[in-house]
């Protein structure tokens with residue numbers, strides 16, 4: 001039996017409901033398996049505009065059969081629903097809070113009410129979290145995931161190694177949705193990244209559906225049969241280059257590309273075509289994501305790459 005905010009879901013059944021603070025209801029599908037087992041929380045659109053996880057979570061809610069499940073799933077396809085409905089990019093529009101960086105955030109009341117809801121009502125009831133993201137509007141990326149590096153690392157990597165995502169990147173963040181749960185509350189979990197550009201390609205949706213089935217299988221909640229999955233590498237350290245000035249950006253590398261020390265990653269120019277700065281790789285690595293648009297904004301992400309010296313093939 002699963003019970004959230006007074007809503008009871010009997011074993012072998014599912015319910016489609018709204019959960020959250022009174023002032024911020026979010027859609028959810030609650031599924032209680034016929035047999036008792038672990039509880040998996042899956043969230044999408046923590047960042048509005050990162051779409052490809054949302055249909056994958058909705059489809060899972062429709063297709064999952066609680067009669068054959070051992071354990072529960074809490075599926076929340078659109079957490080930042082006010083951002084989604086207003087076309088706001090990533091953050092909570094009411095107070096500009098970032099649910100992947102502002103956990104908790106007393107100075108941002110709407111964001112804080114959502115993070116408090118997860119911290120008090122949801123996280124204590126779950127055994128594992130999958131949080132589905134994409135690259136931003138101008139942020140192409142190669143499929144990758146972030147795992148908690150400071151605690152519950154082995155439990156999180158035990159699920160990551162069953163998925164179909166090649167790059168497993170360490171995160172030391174403590175103030176995001178899944179990372180707060182991991183590093184402050186010791187609940188294992190993963191942040192998955194597929195797709196970008198506010199697009200919602202069928203290929204990305206299906207890949208996320210597969211990730212969800214593989215994770216649920218790894219946790220003993222359901223059996224998904226046999227799937228081929230890719231080779232994986234753990235990246236224990238990554239470099240995150242940010243722009244040092246405003247300007248126009250001309251990138252030279254693509255996500256998934258191997259780079260070598262000294263290689264030019266791109267350069268900025270002013271509006272008259274004068275070169276402002278060249279950005280080069282400080283060491284060998286693999287490009288994870290980067291700015292794919294023309295605009296360079298000081299302090300914003302230019303290129304992120306995994307450091308080759310900190311890479312390790314997962315056996």
Ligand SMILES: [Zn+2]
Nearest residue numbers: 047050133134
């Ligand atoms: Zn995101």
